[in-house]
Each structure stands twice: as structure tokens, then as C-alpha cells.
Amino acid sequence: MELSAAKLGQKYAFPPSPRRKILYIQPGTQSFAGIERVVDTICTNLTEKYSDDFEVEVLYTSSHHNRPANPKYHAIDRRPQGRLQLMRTFRDVIKSKDYDLIVVPQIEPAVIAMVSCLGIRRNFAVHLHGNPKRERSHVKAKILFFLMRMFFLQRASYVFGTSPRQLASFRDMFASKTPQCWVPNPVRRFDGVEAASGGEPGCVTFVNVGRFSYQKGQDILIQAFAELFKQRNNARLKIVGHGAGEQDLRNEIRRLGLDEVVAIEHHPDNPQPALSTSDIYVSTSRWEGWSLAICEALRFGLPVISTDCEFGPSDILVDQRLGRLVDPEGGRSLVAAMVHYCDNAAAEKGNAEFRKTFIDQYSEEQVVDVHATALRAAAR
Numbered sequence: 001m002e003l004s005a006a007k008l009g010q011k012y013a014f015p016p017s018p019r020r021k022i023l024y025i026q027p028g029t030q031s032f033a034g035i036e037r038v039v040d041t042i043c044t045n046l047t048e049k050y051s052d053d054f055e056v057e058v059l060y061t062s063s064h065h066n067r068p069a070n071p072k073y074h075a076i077d078r079r080p081q082g083r084l085q086l087m088r089t090f091r092d093v094i095k096s097k098d099y100d101l102i103v104v105p106q107i108e109p110a111v112i113a114m115v116s117c118l119g120i121r122r123n124f125a126v127h128l129h130g131n132p133k134r135e136r137s138h139v140k141a142k143i144l145f146f147l148m149r150m151f152f153l154q155r156a157s158y159v160f161g162t163s164p165r166q167l168a169s170f171r172d173m174f175a176s177k178t179p180q181c182w183v184p185n186p187v188r189r190f191d192g193v194e195a196a197s198g199g200e201p202g203c204v205t206f207v208n209v210g211r212f213s214y215q216k217g218q219d220i221l222i223q224a225f226a227e228l229f230k231q232r233n234n235a236r237l238k239i240v241g242h243g244a245g246e247q248d249l250r251n252e253i254r255r256l257g258l259d260e261v262v263a264i265e266h267h268p269d270n271p272q273p274a275l276s277t278s279d280i281y282v283s284t285s286r287w288e289g290w291s292l293a294i295c296e297a298l299r300f301g302l303p304v305i306s307t308d309c310e311f312g313p314s315d316i317l318v319d320q321r322l323g324r325l326v327d328p329e330g331g332r333s334l335v336a337a338m339v340h341y342c343d344n345a346a347a348e349k350g351n352a353e354f355r356k357t358f359i360d361q362y363s364e365e366q367v368v369d370v371h372a373t374a375l376r377a378a379a380r
Helices: 005-011 034-049 083-095 107-116 139-155 164-174 218-231 246-255 292-299 331-343 345-362 364-378
Strands: 020-025 054-060 074-077 101-105 124-128 156-161 180-182 204-209 235-240 262-265 280-283 304-307 323-326
Touching (some): 020 364, 034 054, 034 292, 034 364, 054 083, 083 107, 101 364, 107 124, 124 164, 156 164, 180 364, 204 218, 204 331, 218 235, 218 246, 218 331, 246 262, 280 292, 280 331, 292 304, 292 345, 304 331, 323 331, 331 345
Parallel strands (some): 020 054, 204 280, 280 304
């Protein structure tokens, strides 16, 4: 006689499945920004929603001045000095507990962690956040990428990625047969989104949020805005962020005579003050892994103009009501898109609710379920 699963459960008392022990490793950076915030958010939500399934710990190897205090998950703090101490730290922490899965961001840290743990049986998941093609840009990176391809990728149980196109590129680049899973980045909610006022009356305000760096391409944006301003003198631009490239941006703004219409602002933890007082979001990144900044702009109902870089923007802007993709180098197509939105800013407000609803699919509540499913598959 066959028993159904329900009857089998009634006849035999099965012990509950043990919680899977998961260790996330944070990048050894000084700023608590993109990757760091994603890991913190995911681990917080896993701890809150799936505490019966996972025991989540996060290893920090550097200090972050704006790191949230008192996290829900267990934070392990170490401060190694130099590469050898870092490897020793990885080995000591990973060996200290029978973890079911170690999740490491990016390729270089993943190789270092796996080398550190030779002889210790653990499952690793490599979590891609950027563009592997761009990250293999110096001798050390090329060596670590070679080690990943030849020795360590086959030891990884899964590759997580922030973008479908990113994962496809990684698979081709590494001739990888390692299982892959798309785990979208969570998009946080903001209080007071409905009270967003838009830009300065009588003007159309464009905004960009991101680290001041070559990758984010604010230099491309400033050049395009200079051309736009020649045609539409009611245009304004806010560049929001932080980074070593700030002085170069200020110098270029001054050289082009845009001091009165281009502002640089700093909102390190919350872009809401900038997004809620702007009309159109512009991303001019040379490459991305995903783009939380684009998603957060859509959360405020802003239309988005983005360079069609690898990867992310084309995976997000899948409907013209969300925004437009332009040439990766910007140039005339970027200026033309900015002119269009400058002339149609009022009409574009009619699609604001569509944008806000669309981005709900990447909310923390939705994305944590995807991550939980991926962790179960990888922690075999």
C-alpha cells in the first residue's frame, strides 16, 4: 500500500531539517556602498524571514564608517593587515564552523578565499557583481582569473550573478559548466516617495547618482549636458556621489562654464533628497553589473536614460515607459534623448506609477525568496 506524503508524515515523525550554515564575505573596502549594502540587505532579510532555514554570518575584514549598527545577522569582525593575514583570516574563520556554503563577491576575492582553504571541504558560491571582462585589467587580476578558470571554478558549487547577460558572458568567458543562478539585487523602499516634488519650477532637472569614477562615466554626462544646455537653457544637472574623481569633475564643469547649472551633491547613505527633487535620471556608466541607482530612480517614478553598457541597464529598461537606452559612448544619441525628455518632462510624469509598480519585482521582500532558493541549491 502506498502512502501519500501527508500520511507518511503522520505515520513517522521526521526530525526537522537542520539549518544551513551560510557565510557571506564582505569586500575589504573602506566604503559601505553597492556590494556591501546588497550583502547587508540580503543577510538581514534572510535572518528575518528564513531564520528556521539558515544561520547567516557575515565576515567583515575592514572598517566602514557608515556601516549599519546592530545587524540582525551575526557579524564577524577581523582586521587583517596585508594579503597573508587576510588569507590566514579566511582560513581560520571558514575552518571554525562546518559551513554549508561560503558566498564570496567577485572573482579575485573568491580565488583568494578558495586558495586559503585548500584541504578544507567547503562549498563556495562566486557572486558576480561587476563586469569580469573589465575587472581582468592588471597583472594580479589576470593571474587570479587564470587560477579561477584552470583550478577553482570546478570547485565552486554555483555562480550567482546580478544580471542574466552578465552570467551569459561569464559562462562564455570561462567556458564554464558550473551551475548558475540569477539573484537580483534588492531595491530598497523610501519613505515619502509620493511627496517627491520634482525639479526646480520652470526647469528640467537631470540627475546622476554614483561613485565619481571612470566606470560611472560622469565625464560623458557633463559633455552631453554641455551640448544640451546650448539647445535648452532651462536644463539643470545634479551629480550626486563621492569619490576620488570629484575634483576632475569640478574642473570640467568650470572649464565648460556650467557652474551655475550643474551641481555636485553628496548624499552618501540616501539618494532620496536628490531623486525626489529631479525630473529625469541619467546613467552614463561605461560598465555595470546591474544598476541599483537606475532601480532606485524608477522607485521614484523617474524616467531613465542610460548608456547601453554591459551589463544591467538593458535587463532593467525593458519597456519604453521606463526609459531609453543610448549608445555606450553617449555622444549624439545621449544628447538627443536628453532633448526629448527635456521637451516631454511633464508628459512623462504620466508613466511614473508604472515605473514604481514595475520595480516592485525587485523589492527586498521579493528578492530574498530568490536568494533563499539559490542558497538551498548551492549548499548541497
